[in-house]
Amino acid sequence: MTGLPGAGDWRPAAPPGRSRLLALAPWIAAAVLAPPLAGGLAGAVATAPLSAWRLLAAEPGIGRSILLSVLVAVAATVISAALAGAIAALVAARPVRARATERLALVLVAAPHAAVAVGLAFLIAPTGLLFRLAGGWIYTAADGRALPPDLPLPGDSWGLSLIAGLVVKEMPFLLALTIAAQQRVGARAALDRARSLGWPAASAWWRVVAPQIWPLLRLPVAAVAVYGLGTVDMALVLGPSLPPVLAVRSLSLLFDPDPARAAAGAAAALLQLVLAVALILSGLAAERLVRRGGADRLTVRPRRPLAPFASRLAAGLGLLVLAMAVLAVVTLVFWAGAAVWRFPDPLPAGWSMARLTGMAADLAPAARASALYALLPVLIAVPLALLLLESQARSPARAVGEGPIYLPLLLPPAAFLAGLQGPVLRLGLDGTGLALVWCHLATVFPYVFLALRESYRRTDQRPRRLARSLGRSGFGAWTAVMLPLTVRPLAVAAAIGFSAGVAQYLPAVMIGGGRIPLLATEAVATAAGLDRRAAAAAALLLAMLPAAGFLLASLIPDPAGRRRCR
């Protein structure tokens, strides 16, 4: 990976020689990010000939699988965004609460999807914690035994449990970003002004703040939709089984020993890509419609107090979802520490820390590798993202070409990696740290860039111009003014990128050849087994790395935000 800027040698906004670096930035980014993407996409297309599509079309119930996937993705995204907005509106005028909510949300973002799914499944299943706490009230006692009711929870045929699971996991993600965004656009002042004009706070938030921060949230929301379309780990635990969603079918086909069926799996993965693009395009169309219809309404004073009521209701629901997420994680903690926890005991019959400590000792090398292979991509991604953003600031035309950056978020990872496997093997790069870092970088970079993009672009440029006029060099002004102003968004972006890197599982299996054992591969392997206690312990260990990252990021004060609060 020569030619790649190292962690320290980028020089945005600098004398002529360095400006050339900025002009080259898009090309550098392309050179770093394109090979895995192009290779993966080309490989995926090549492995799915026409016969594969025919085989896929003949799969029983495939139409319903597709419909379910779309339904789940759309519903989960809309609900997550609406609830996140409602909570953000609720705390918008209270910086302390906003800060606490944001921290809680970030902790939940750190929890791995699969772990939350397992925790939630145990929470809502008829044999799960909620029903156990309800106890004899719910269980019928046939032949002296407590029998759970036979309810379709989780895994109902309409994917409602899966939608709930996705909302529990994605709502905190959007909430954290929404709170961060509204702090940056000065929501509190806007709300104060609106309220002085007689608007209820919730109405003012949705009509004044929401349109301002929507551009910052558009891409994260799209990422949530695409994740909902492609999720396998959550769908296996919470999703319907007759038939399962498209992503689950795609993966099981992709790993079929019969090459023809494996090709049909590649076709199914490409179909997911098509669906993702279609979802995003219809999202953009919907956005245009809303904007056209809503533009003039912004100037009108609301007559009916429906919005505040609806918003408060949604906020209540949202807080319930947050509570569910916390409970799901707490359930995992209980499982990890339980010696014996059998139905219908509401709490474990005994505790044992031996499994957790033993596992932590066993997994220490894997944890170190996980940290390394998530940190290295972040160390490349953050400077690269800054370089790209500075370059775009100089010449906005350069921003046009940034679309492909998000491709890894749109492509189902299994298809992308299956396509990449061939070229990597031919180059002899499989099993090398380089290939793994590169693959992780392809996924980590869009998250980092996404997390950083809007807040960086919207950072007040006046102090920096002032520093320049006072004689500072471009780079000097950047380090003296821009860096302190953006250090918190930078840290959060790095933490998000780190958590995305830690969660990566398939690259280690398919490109790493299993030669580099990571925490994620160990946790997924354990989750495939019978023992929920071991699975919970592994998942908790997996969650600790990103949680540490977010904790560090949240300790960094936000000078930009604090100045506005005063």
Add this chain to the structure above:
Amino acid sequence: MTLWMRIAGRMALAAALSWGASAQAAGSTATAPQPAPKPQGAQLRAQTDWQAVLDEARGQTVRFNAWGGDPKINEFIERVAAEAEGCCAVIVEQVKLADTAEAVARIKAEAAAGRKTEGGSVDLIWINGENFAALRTADLLWGPMLDRLPDARFIDLGANPALARDGSLPVDGYEVPWGLSQFGLVYDRAVTPDPPRSPAALADWIEAHPGRFTYPAPPDFIGSAFLKQMLIMLLPKDKRPALMRPVDPARAPDLTAPLWAWLDRIRPAMWREGRAFPPNGPALERMQADGAVDLGFAFHPGQAASAIASGLMPASTRVIGWSGGSIANAHFVAIPANADAKAGAMVFANMLISPEIQAAKLDPLIWGDMTVLSAGRLSEEDRAVFRDIDLGPAWPSEEELGPAIPEPHPSWTDWLEAEWSRRYLAG
């Protein structure tokens, strides 16, 4: 150990050592054929051969790709790995897989990229059935090598058809068997004192206990095994031989009609009225441990014992075979053709079939997996090691486990899975 337990243990040991013994003449274990004495020269050559393998293996790192879903099994592999490092300076790293198909796909991709004889990422793989067929038919396994392992002499390939044929294909020395499985029913004796062991009894039981039974959705291998087991039992004896031959698509619908009728009959009384199925075997085990259903399935007679020992299931959990015989198969390790540490992989494979390790593996507290070694080929001392293992009360007796019956021809697995999907998957 009480006398009763000792007797139960002995009976279980007999079952474990003489797998399928009830199909053979009584007492055959005691008079199992001894290996023909080899000429002195051949033995000497075999010894020097093995010494060469040991020398080559010294310092090699073996990447053992193995399903990693059971902490108990992972621990066992780790223990054997530590021993391999101690005795032979072979370092064994378990690459824990969530699904063996991942490693099979990787080996195929490596071969497609031109790495056919070296440079592979897998040195040894835990494998059987369709994954073996996929690698063997593509000529991606290295061998034959079973005869080169000194401890293979304790395995009597003729004692059990599952040892010599893995699915549709003869093993031909390309795989090393290291465990035996037999499909059984897991139940709680305190809840279901008289478990249903035939399709008719099971259907009656399910209708009497609505919502308390389900099976993993095929193509999960436990789910597919359940379909095959029921099909065999539902067919009259004279029609069963058709299952040993490849599927004849013209006759298959007629032949399997009783199975679909039976499945349709139980469906409304199943868990969630048969509108949802657990995705795999461990998921069903978790449901049983949670009390969501009353019956589960096991491929290991020690499964109940180990689930009790680790506090997952009540102490009254038991395993029992199906009346008339249960499907049996073996699981193996194999060396991919492009493995780099072939000698090290052979050394580790040989350790896996050594009497000492096989005996440890039989212990339900360690794993509870049946041995592939034949009692008749073991020394008196080794037999005593096996005899001294406490199999515990949850291990089925020989009568309870019943005889082993061979799997249908593997083409039936694919056909049944596809037909099940056609009938059930669309909802």
